[in-house]
């Protein structure tokens with residue numbers, strides 16, 4: 001059982017290819033502003049409370065450096081994490097293909113078959129540059145047993161929904177326990 005003060009704390013990691021808009025999404029969510037410049041992220045953590053089904057959850061959101069097929073999953077992004085936000089840009093097919101790769105890395109690292117996650121198609125305001133259809137996004141999310149949503153951090157479209165979906169996926173699997181559903185099978189002693 002988690003201590004009482006942890007019951008409403010949820011740790012969420014945001015992953016995906018470089019430059020897909022992970023930081024912009026998190027900053028729009030936590031500070032209600034859009035950053036138009038590109039500053040590559042090393043790692044940053046933001047907190048914000050989110051109301052889900054009448055309960056306020058303290059969400060700690062970890063914005064990670066972009067991943068590629070060669071990057072090794074940081075253990076900080078797997079241990080103690082309650083849920084995942086996996087971001088691709090609708091303007092980049094390569095970033096969409098990276099979602100399955102990142103998902104498989106998490107699953108492999110944690111030694112589980114299912115994780116609470118939401119697949120996010122970002123930058124929908126750039127409709128004329130779209131390379132990934134909503135149908136493709138939905139289909140992948142279904143295959144991963146994940147929620148799916150398209151967003152724009154620029155126009156603040158569906159940004160809050162991302163984190164509501166993530167909480168829904170977390171609570172669906174471990175309602176009100178405060179325990180991270182993802183557990184590593186190895187214990188370092």
Ligand SMILES: Nc1nc2c(ncn2[C@@H]2O[C@H](COP(=O)(O)OP(=O)(O)OP(=O)(O)O)[C@@H](O)[C@H]2O)c(=O)[nH]1
Pocket residue numbers: 017018019020021022023024025035036037038039040041042064065066067122123124125126151152153154155
């Ligand atoms: N038009 C548009 N541009 C966006 C949107 N979200 C992010 N961008 C732009 O895309 C670029 C990259 O955004 P970031 O949020 O820094 O991307 P990131 O995924 O955090 O990048 P890394 O830290 O390298 O992994 C920036 O120039 C943003 O302004 C969006 O919704 N619409």
